[in-house]
Every structure is written in C-alpha cells, then in structure tokens.
Amino acid sequence: MRKLILLVVLLLSVKSISQNKQLLYNFTAVPQSLMTNPGADVNYKFYFGIPLLSGISANVGSSGFSAYDLFADNGVDFNVKLRDVLFSTTRRDKAAINEQIELFTGGFRIKGEQNQYNSYVSFGMYQEFDFLSYMPKDPAILALDGNRDYLGKVFDLGDLNAKAEMLTVLHIGYHKNINERLTLGFRGKIYSSIFNASSTKNSGYIYTIPSNVNIYEQVIYSNLQLNTSGIAKYDDEDYNGDVAKDIKSKALFGGNLGLGFDAGLTYYPKKNIQFTASIVDVGFIKHTKEVENLTYKGYYRHDGINPKFTGTNSAGNIYQEFKDAIPLDTLHTKYTTWRPAKFNSSIQYSFEEERPTDCNCTDYNPETMYKSAVGAQLFVMTTPRAPLMAFTTYYRRKIFSALQMKATYTIDSYSFKNIGLGLSSNFGPVNFYVLADNLLEYRDVSKANSLSFQLGLNIIFKDKQPSN
Amino acid sequence: MKLLHFHRILGILLLTLFSFSCSSDLDFNQANDLKLEPVFISNLAYFDVPVNRFVTNGVEQSVIVDSPTVDVFNDAFFTNHLTRADLFFEIDNTINRAYTLDIVLRDINNQPLYSINFNVPAYIGTENLVTKTEIFENAKLDLLKRTTRMTFVLQMLSGPPLNENSLGNIKLRSGVTAYLIVQ
Numbered sequence: 129m130r131k132l133i134l135l136v137v138l139l140l141s142v143k144s145i146s147q148n149k150q151l152l153y154n155f156t157a158v159p160q161s162l163m164t165n166p167g168a169d170v171n172y173k174f175y176f177g178i179p180l181l182s183g184i185s186a187n188v189g190s191s192g193f194s195a196y197d198l199f200a201d202n203g204v205d206f207n208v209k210l211r212d213v214l215f216s217t218t219r220r221d222k223a224a225i226n227e228q229i230e231l232f233t234g235g236f237r238i239k240g241e242q243n244q245y246n247s248y249v250s251f252g253m254y255q256e257f258d259f260l261s262y263m264p265k266d267p268a269i270l271a272l273d274g275n276r277d278y279l280g281k282v283f284d285l286g287d288l289n290a291k292a293e294m295l296t297v298l299h300i301g302y303h304k305n306i307n308e309r310l311t312l313g314f315r316g317k318i319y320s321s322i323f324n325a326s327s328t329k330n331s332g333y334i335y336t337i338p339s340n341v342n343i344y345e346q347v348i349y350s351n352l353q354l355n356t357s358g359i360a361k362y363d364d365e366d367y368n369g370d371v372a373k374d375i376k377s378k379a380l381f382g383g384n385l386g387l388g389f390d391a392g393l394t395y396y397p398k399k400n401i402q403f404t405a406s407i408v409d410v411g412f413i414k415h416t417k418e419v420e421n422l423t424y425k426g427y428y429r430h431d432g433i434n435p436k437f438t439g440t441n442s443a444g445n446i447y448q449e450f451k452d453a454i455p456l457d458t459l460h461t462k463y464t465t466w467r468p469a470k471f472n473s474s475i476q477y478s479f480e481e482e483r484p485t486d487c488n489c490t491d492y493n494p495e496t497m498y499k500s501a502v503g504a505q506l507f508v509m510t511t512p513r514a515p516l517m518a519f520t521t522y523y524r525r526k527i528f529s530a531l532q533m534k535a536t537y538t539i540d541s542y543s544f545k546n547i548g549l550g551l552s553s554n555f556g557p558v559n560f561y562v563l564a565d566n567l568l569e570y571r572d573v574s575k576a577n578s579l580s581f582q583l584g585l586n587i588i589f590k591d592k593q594p595s596n
Numbered sequence: 597m598k599l600l601h602f603h604r605i606l607g608i609l610l611l612t613l614f615s616f617s618c619s620s621d622l623d624f625n626q627a628n629d630l631k632l633e634p635v636f637i638s639n640l641a642y643f644d645v646p647v648n649r650f651v652t653n654g655v656e657q658s659v660i661v662d663s664p665t666v667d668v669f670n671d672a673f674f675t676n677h678l679t680r681a682d683l684f685f686e687i688d689n690t691i692n693r694a695y696t697l698d699i700v701l702r703d704i705n706n707q708p709l710y711s712i713n714f715n716v717p718a719y720i721g722t723e724n725l726v727t728k729t730e731i732f733e734n735a736k737l738d739l740l741k742r743t744t745r746m747t748f749v750l751q752m753l754s755g756p757p758l759n760e761n762s763l764g765n766i767k768l769r770s771g772v773t774a775y776l777i778v779q
Contacts, residue, residue: 199626200621274636344637
C-alpha cells in the first residue's frame, strides 16, 4: 500500500507536458524536422544521423505545481507541501514525460520524372517513452484526509487516468515536390511496444451522505481497469530471465506490434508566404502478448451489520460481501491502444531576400532565398481527455550560411511565457543542432513547470552552394 | 576561420544558457516522510426491531440474540494502520418497556473481549435517544483488532404486558470513525 502511494507521488512529481516540438517543427535546417512533418521542404543530397546521437529529445514539466513545490529543501514538512500541492491543483492538471532517442536515421534524394531530383526518402528507427497522468485529485483527497470532513461529497474515481508506454518505431517516409509550390509527404510506421500500462477509461464514485436507516448512506460504484502488456511476467517472483535481452528482442518486433502513419504538406501561395500542415502518429498498437488486465468493478451499498435476531449469525459477513461485490479480477483480454495523434500547422512570411549570383532561383525554399522569416504555428495533440493545444509565434533567421536560429514564443495551458531558442550549425557536412524551450525557467529549473530540449548530430550532404 | 567564429558564438550562447541556469536545493528523500492520516467514517451496525418480535403467540420473549461476523478490524490493513476507532451508538425506543442492550466483542475462539452495555428506558410519549461513544485506543484498540464477531443481546425488562398488537419498535444506528496512519 505504502509503496503504491509512493509510486503515485513520485510519478506525479516528475510531470511533463506534451510532445509539442515547436522549435523543431518546420526548422528545415535540421533533417529531424521531417519527423514532425513528412512534407517539410527539406533540401539535401543525402544525410545520415550519427547513431544514437542524431536525435535526443525530452519533455519534462508540470501543470499546477513544480518539483520545487514538493521537494524544496526549505524545512517545511513534506506532508504539508503535499497537501498544498494537492489542494492547489485540479483534476485537469497533468503529468507527462516524453523521451525519444533515434537509434539510426538517414535519407536520400531520388530522381523523379524528367530526370529531376524532386523526391526524397527518409527512414530510421527510434525508441520512445511516453507517460501521461492526470492529477488523481479525489482519490488523493480520500487517501490524505479520508471522508469524515467530506460528508455529501461525491468522490470521482474517473480522476484516475494514467498511461505509460515504451516502444520502438521503425519508419520510412517519402516526400515529393509536386511542383514549385507544393510538397507532399507521407511516412509509414511500425510500432513495437516493449511495455504498456494504461488505465484511461475509469469511472465510478464513492459518497457518504446522512441517512435515516443507519447513520450514513454509503455507496461505492467502481469501474476501474488497468491494462498492461509486457509487464506481468516481471511481477512474478519465479521470473529469472534476462530483462535486457527481453527488451532487445521486443524492441526488434518481438513486442506487441502496431501500425501508423504521418502525413504532411508544404505549400507556397506566394513566393514569400509558406503554409505547412502535418498529422503525426495516427496509429494503434494491438496488445496480444503478455497481456494482463486488472479490474475493480462492482457496486456496493454499505448499510452496516444488520442483526435480525432470527438465530445466530443471521447478518452474514459484511466485509466478505463487500469484497465479493467489488472483486479484484485478473483477466487476459487483448486490447488496443491508440498512439497520441499530433496535428501541426504553420504559416510563415519570409523577408530580406537574398539572391546568390549563381542561384537557379526556381525553388521556393525560403532558406535559400530569404534571410529572415516570421510565422505562427498551431499544435494539437489527442489525450485521454480534452485535446491539448499550443500556439506559437516564431522568428527565424539565417545568421550565417552555416548557422540558423529559430526563436519561439509559445502559449499553452501550462505557460504563457514559454520562450524557446533553437540553433542549427553546419561544420562542413556536420550538422549539430540544439533546441531548448522555456528558457526563462532556467533561472531556477526546480521551479519550472516544463522544460524540453532536443539535440543531435547529423551528416548532411547538399548540392554545392555559394557561401555568402 | 568563419566556421570557427560561428562555433564560438554557438558555444558562448550555450554556455550562457547553462551558466545562468540554476536550481534550488531539492531533497527527494522527503518522500520517505510521507505520512497519511486519513479519518474515515462508516456505518457499523443497525437494527429496527418491532415490538411484535418480543411476543410469540401471546407469550413474551424477553431475550433475543444475534452474533454476526465482524472481521473488518482484524484485516491486515486495519491491524497495521488503525490507531483509534470511535464507535458511536444511538438507540431510539418507542416501546413502552425498558431494555438492556449488550454488544459483546468476541475473538476467533468466540471468547468475549469487551462488552458495551446500554440501559434503554421505556417510551413514555417523547423521543428519548440513548447515545454512547466508545473510544478504542491503545490496549483497548487491540481488543477491537482481535474482534471477529459481535454478539448483540437485546433484553426486555419487566413492565406493562405486551401483546401482538402493541405498537413501537427499538432501533439502533451506529457508526465508526476510524483514524488511520499510513507511513
């Protein structure tokens, strides 16, 4: 019991936000921007990522409270801080972590019709960890305070809503410049889930109100279910296998498999106006192996012991009745989870035109023609409850031909002062990028509600371009 | 030369970011201090016995007994975490006879551990609630944690004769306030 409570508290203390990659999106100097829009207007002969170092990204943060609020070394009793956090948050506050590491990645340009290089293929594999939990407000109040001071309150068991998943994704994408104005892209994905735990469709309630029959009317209606795959056997005390080996095999399609796709486009209504849109991770995973579902389902109205004086032991066994009414069942039913789908869109205005003398100037890629751009982006992601949204405005500037910068200002439900900065440099063919947001929070990271960064190393070969 | 320049700028920018970042002291070991002290209220027992239960074929039956199983307090969770339990009782008698109610807590061998006794006066036309709160703490609480059965002995005392058409009933309502500490 205590372990469980600690686990919940720990999970809640490491919270984060979304998978919004507002700095990477449409930052086409970085090939990984293809992962946020397969129709991004990139330009390379071929590239490959340095294995394990090409794309490292993490999102950490919290809504409603920060690590400082809970763990500050300030002499205040931990339980006092925990109460303060609990009562200052709502059931809509959430905790999420997203981490991705590219195992390998690469891409090359291919010849299309009329012998023109107008198509690109990109491929790769990455590992991803996702965690999302909403604040289990009502159950936490019950655990902290009990029900004595909450006569008449209906505790909502639907507040329990969390999921965690580790998976690998193998993907291949194709994108094509249909004409000077339009680029379309598509990416197919195979997911291999290493483990999954999800409990996102819970409902139920607990209430205590005054009654005439006995002192209280007390009802528990519980419809709780936790689905897991790839976990159950490690829970078994007799397990003596090799976890690392298992993970390796599951990462390479030995896990529960799923399919998904990304699609996107870039369109130039005018030479200096660019519109993009993408949808990423429309897909599902079918959990059929090593599946275990735990359920607490049932209804119980607790009136108390009722001696009927008709003989001995007439009132039955109330506690046993309760345990029978809402039993803990373990099932092995296959289930399907949907990946969190992400929608991105942007509109960009470019200025400070520069025309290199030998530029063929037929393509619309703004990076080759304009030094600066301003734009706005919209991000929407599906979650077990209401979709998550973020709005970003940005400024992009080519500082030198080998150094590009993107600065962002993002508003979402967690923060309205999220300033981010991304830099991408090219040392000959070596591309190094680092993107970080919530820069203001670096003044004291322990008080940050959210932090995210992406960095990586690629080798990119482009057609020769004149330096300026 | 230019490249060197760019990377100097990049380096300085990164250095600036990380050197200006800092963190207040955090102590994650505080999680070990976690101490939950919830207080739960719940029903314990109730009955509503009509007067005719004390008369069978015109003959008064003065003692009725029941011994239901009550094994919630000796569940491992409660034996480990229950630090105090207040048992509250309320008896409402509308029968024109006085009663005694004895609630005997018994262990798994049916041995009596503790007894709670009530004297209930006869009904004389106005509501007369008999209430009692028994607080179980320390050694007394251990008795409650060994309880697996409660015997309810309801005894009618002598008074004006009753028949099967007499009116009234004797009602019990009771609840428990459980103080837990989980750490």
